[in-house]
Amino acid sequence: xxxxxxxxxSSVVLGLVFAPAAMADWGLNMPVGITEVSQxxxxxxxxxxxxxxxxxxxxxGVMFYSIFKHRKxxxxxxxxxxxxxxxxxxxxxxxxxxxxxxxxxxxxVLIQMYDTTNSDVDIKxxxxxWKWQYDYLGEDVGFxxxxxxxxxxxxxxxxxxxxYLEEVDNHVVVPTGKKIRFLITSNDVIHAWWLPEIAVxxxxxxxxxxxxxxxxxxxxxxLYRGKCAELCGVQxxxxxxxxxxxxxxxxxxxxxxxxxxxVAEAAAALGDFSYDELMVEGAExxxxxxAGCHGTEGQGMGTIFPALAGSPIALNDMAGHIDIVINGKxxxxxQSFTAQLSDVQIAAVITFExxxxxxxxxxxxxxxxxxxxxx
Amino acid sequence: xxxxxxxxxxxxSFVQSxxxxxxxxxxxxxxxxxxxxxxxxxxxxxxxxxLVLFVIIVVTAVNSxxxx
Ligand SMILES: [Cu+2]
Numbered sequence: 001x002x003x004x005x006x007x008x009x010s011s012v013v014l015g016l017v018f019a020p021a022a023m024a025d026w027g028l029n030m031p032v033g034i035t036e037v038s039q040x041x042x043x044x045x046x047x048x049x050x051x052x053x054x055x056x057x058x059x060x061g062v063m064f065y066s067i068f069k070h071r072k073x074x075x076x077x078x079x080x081x082x083x084x085x086x087x088x089x090x091x092x093x094x095x096x097x098x099x100x101x102x103x104x105x106x107x108x109v110l111i112q113m114y115d116t117t118n119s120d121v122d123i124k125x126x127x128x129x130w131k132w133q134y135d136y137l138g139e140d141v142g143f144x145x146x147x148x149x150x151x152x153x154x155x156x157x158x159x160x161x162x163x164y165l166e167e168v169d170n171h172v173v174v175p176t177g178k179k180i181r182f183l184i185t186s187n188d189v190i191h192a193w194w195l196p197e198i199a200v201x202x203x204x205x206x207x208x209x210x211x212x213x214x215x216x217x218x219x220x221x222x223l224y225r226g227k228c229a230e231l232c233g234v235q236x237x238x239x240x241x242x243x244x245x246x247x248x249x250x251x252x253x254x255x256x257x258x259x260x261x262x263v264a265e266a267a268a269a270l271g272d273f274s275y276d277e278l279m280v281e282g283a284e285x286x287x288x289x290x291a292g293c294h295g296t297e298g299q300g301m302g303t304i305f306p307a308l309a310g311s312p313i314a315l316n317d318m319a320g321h322i323d324i325v326i327n328g329k330x331x332x333x334x335q336s337f338t339a340q341l342s343d344v345q346i347a348a349v350i351t352f353e354x355x356x357x358x359x360x361x362x363x364x365x366x367x368x369x370x371x372x373x374x375x
Numbered sequence: 376x377x378x379x380x381x382x383x384x385x386x387x388s389f390v391q392s393x394x395x396x397x398x399x400x401x402x403x404x405x406x407x408x409x410x411x412x413x414x415x416x417x418x419x420x421x422x423x424x425x426l427v428l429f430v431i432i433v434v435t436a437v438n439s440x441x442x443x
Contacts, residue, residue, distance in 0.1 A: 082403070
């Protein structure tokens with residue numbers, strides 16, 4: 001134990017002294033990232049870092065040398081003069097020159113970062129409490145991205161998985177070799193979409209659209225993980241980002257799949273579902289989309305998030321139950337789930353809530369009832 | 376104090392004082408001179424002129440840095 005702490009400490013110190021590359025392994029430095037922009041940012045950061053280090057070395061060097069060389073025990077006497085125009089000009093001029101020298105590379109990186117023109121793919125990203133929504137503009141594809149880490153993992157009732165709090169049901173899929181523009185906004189409070197590997201970190205502000213972009217080079221296909229970077233409420237830590245970079249061909253195929261999936265979903269809603277099918281589906285939907293606020297056992301959470309087990313709305317008022325899930329309740333965290341869940345899923349979760357945890361109404365809510373309620 | 380200074384020299388001296396105030400460095404002698412010789416109004420004009428010049432320089436620098 002002590003040995004490991006000591007070992008860690010010394011590699012931190014060694015890393016600081018010797019190799020910036022080692023720092024990246026230790027997660028002490030920012031990641032280099034996979035895009036040209038992220039690499040420019042990293043290089044700029046290192047350049048400024050070393051300039052600051054050298055300024056520190058020179059300034060403190062002169063200071064400590066002077067203190068030591070002219071110490072009182074050697075009989076040093078302080079000179080008393082008021083102004084020294086030349087020296088004052090010099091110590092104003094040097095920082096000015098250094099600042100301007102730093103501004104030149106900084107400006108060119110900033111200009112590169114802000115150039116969102118000529119994009120191939122436009123993705124609108126909307127922050128919600130507590131999940132991200134992605135809309136592929138002009139492609140008729142869009143979805144929500146929900147945390148898939150189970151509440152059992154969160155509350156230590158089971159072993160935590162490998163990507164604890166960093167896994168979602170729907171990845172935001174993007175093609176490599178294409179310029180992707182992100183239009184970032186929010187539906188409720190301020191969030192921030194942050195994906196370190198592509199050096200994008202932008203506030204998601206209700207009523208505003210912030211733009212950013214990334215071009216992931218071909219050959220860098222893979223999964224990249226990020227987080228919400230603006231404190232946005234109790235489950236701020238539960239709205240991760242998983243970006244999946246695929247080749248341009250795979251991307252096209254994925255778009256087609258998404259569109260086909262939507263059509264199939266609409267058709268499915270017209271089919272027949274048994275009570276058992278709806279209960280199984282409903283339990284899944286509940287765990288993913290509702291349990292975070294209403295509790296795994298429908299017990300609610302604190303004073304804001306009401307219990308559904310034994311609640312009058314789940315036992316009696318079926319129309320009200322359907323209505324609040326479809327339309328949400330404005331001004332509360334209870335949002336409309338119309339855009340997030342299919343008709344089948346909404347029917348399933350309501351059926352589940354009316355029959356789980358001792359809410360034994362025996363009632364089945366069918367997808368057709370949801371379609372009718374939406375009219 | 377030299378009251379026979381030519382107008383050009385006086386203007387130059389104002390300009391120097393304004394520039395010095397921009398940088399924040401001025402010799403004590405010159406500062407006292409400025410205060411004793413007055414000319415507050417003219418000093419303000421030179422200051423405003425310098426301000427306009429400064430804004431023009433910043434705008435030009437930004438425009439030349441941005442890609443058209
Ligand atoms: Cu957030």
